[in-house]
Amino acid sequence: MCYSVHDGLESILWRSKNYHEDAWLRLPLGSLLWTFMKHHIECIEAFYGGAFDVHIAMPSHSSTRGGVSHLDTLIGNVQNFAPYWNSEALVKNDASKAGTRRGRIVTDLFTAKPAVNGKRVLLFDDTFTTGGSMASAAHALKRSGAVSVVGLTFGRQLNAEWRDSKDFVASLSNRELEINKCAVHDGAPLDDFELFFR
Numbered sequence: 001m002c003y004s005v006h007d008g009l010e011s012i013l014w015r016s017k018n019y020h021e022d023a024w025l026r027l028p029l030g031s032l033l034w035t036f037m038k039h040h041i042e043c044i045e046a047f048y049g050g051a052f053d054v055h056i057a058m059p060s061h062s063s064t065r066g067g068v069s070h071l072d073t074l075i076g077n078v079q080n081f082a083p084y085w086n087s088e089a090l091v092k093n094d095a096s097k098a099g100t101r102r103g104r105i106v107t108d109l110f111t112a113k114p115a116v117n118g119k120r121v122l123l124f125d126d127t128f129t130t131g132g133s134m135a136s137a138a139h140a141l142k143r144s145g146a147v148s149v150v151g152l153t154f155g156r157q158l159n160a161e162w163r164d165s166k167d168f169v170a171s172l173s174n175r176e177l178e179i180n181k182c183a184v185h186d187g188a189p190l191d192d193f194e195l196f197f198r
Contacts, residue, residue: 001036002177004127004155005169013126013154017070026074029154033124034078035179043184044122048150053119055085058126058137059110061095071126089113090123090137103130110140117145128153 004010016025045051057071072087091111121141125134128151138149160169 001032001153001179002155003169003172004157005160005172009155010127010157016074017126023073026070027077030074030077030081032154032179033075034081039180040182040184041122043182044150044152047184048120048148050120052122052150054089054116054146055122055124056089056116056141057085057087057124058133059087059090059092061092063095071124086115089115090141102132104132104135105139106132106136107139109133109136112137112140112144112146114144116141119146121146121149122152123149124152126153127155127157129157 002009012025013029015022016029041052057069057075060067060069060071069087072082072085075085076082089112091113092109093111094106094109123134123137123141125137128134131151134151134153138151141149158165158169158172160166
């Protein structure tokens with residue numbers, strides 16, 4: 001949905017899932033996800049070959065936060081939104097922190113249920129840094145028969161010290177989030193976009 005620089009988005013997400021007094025942040029975050037999907041899910045589906053059969057939020061391990069998934073809780077704060085998500089379809093097997101496995105697929109990190117077999121999956125996580133967690137989850141989903149897995153996150157975490165992103169990060173200083181502008185077709189009319197991909 002957006003880019004995150006200098007711990008801005010990560011700080012909000014971290015506080016919303018780790019501090020009880022900041023749990024109220026889940027409501028605006030859930031609203032942001034709902035609004036983004038309302039505006040852009042059809043474009044994303046068209047770009048990636050068809051409607052998603054299953055929406056899955058990245059699960060937490062059962063020993064983390066008392067077994068409560070912070071993303072499921074966030075989604076549950078938006079009225080009538082939770083039924084679109086299948087919180088049982090993916091299970092996290094390991095409570096290790098993402099930093100211990102950055103940038104690589106851990107083949108046994110997740111287990112996907114048979115319900116994903118033959119399905120097109122939208123996989124939602126809070127942030128994307130190196131992609132290791134999402135790639136590991138996608139591996140489990142594909143291994144259980146998912147036809148395709150498309151990842152969506154609140155933000156792509158960037159660091160100005162990373163050589164590959166330094167110039168791009170510098171260009172973001174005056175850029176604001178435009179929730180109505182689609183990342184897939186950059187604001188072009190949907191009809192033109194659909195014609196292009198036929």
